[in-house]
Amino acid sequence: MNKITSLFNIKYPIIQGGMIWNSGYKLASAVSNAGGLGLIGAGSMYPEILREHIQKCKNATDKPFGVNVPMLYPNIEEIMKIIVDEGVKIVFTSAGNPKTWTSFLKENGITVVHVVSSSVFALKAQDAGVDAVVAEGFEAGGHNGREETTTLTLIPMVKDKISIPLIAAGGIATGRGMLAAMTLGADGVQVGSRFAASVESSSHDNFKQIVVALQEGGTQLTLKELAPVRLIKNKFYQDVQQLYEKCPSKEELVSLLGRARAKRGMFEGDLEEGELEIGQIAGLIKDILPAKAIIDTMIAEFEQAKREVVRFDF
């Protein structure tokens, strides 16, 4: 047992990050059934779709699972009401102020975790009363902090500042990465990209195939003026870069982004015009595996790496 396994009542301190267009009930329940903590990604779901996924997840697993809610969400009040109505026990919030919803969720008996990209935000989350913090480094897939703090530097700095449990995210896809993060002071890890390339991920097969074919350096953090996001360098990304050469206004960037780019890319499989979010660690991911195989492999690698590390001698 450690702080994270006991906080969530799970076997392994591995959390599958909530991911728009990737983490529906199939992925979340498969991760939870394999001993990790699966999260349904509410960010790409209309409220009634989220309700359906929560109900299906309850039928697919008797293990704990949670919901990730990016707080930029337009229907946030409805989303939170559904979460409470459906008896969800764990919520990970991101992209917003942790003060806004933490007390409401806690009053309803929900364990609350907030995702941050700096130690200043980690302290704010702790002060807001969350049960744990996810500290997510610059390497991570999806939306990210502006400061570009890497996981290797972020985790020990956050660890110094907070006393509540700490979950590391960004660049972790193997048991070795997990051991490294936990050596730096994390109590558990949140893994995104590795689970995006899983059998149970709801993303389009075209997206999964481009992820496993990606080489080191295949992604870049961009659109910092809107909401910084790490993207695969496809045609849409090149269009964004071309626009940057003309010193665009924020409105011009918003207009190029348009609507539903992420859905088009990750869910509908348009690899040219769509927005394709993935982390730097995709360069290491070479196969699309079932969630259980990903977790079992990570745990075996973690144990192996631990044995190797104690043999180091200077």
Ligand SMILES: Cc1cc2nc3c(=O)[nH]c(=O)nc-3n(C[C@H](O)[C@H](O)[C@H](O)COP(=O)(O)O)c2cc1C
């Ligand atoms: C395709 C994709 C979509 C994501 N969507 C969300 C999201 O909706 N909410 C959120 O808090 N984080 C989101 N993330 C971040 C993940 O939850 C996780 O923290 C991150 O992927 C960890 O870094 P890694 O990709 O290096 O494993 C997303 C990541 C990816 C790759």
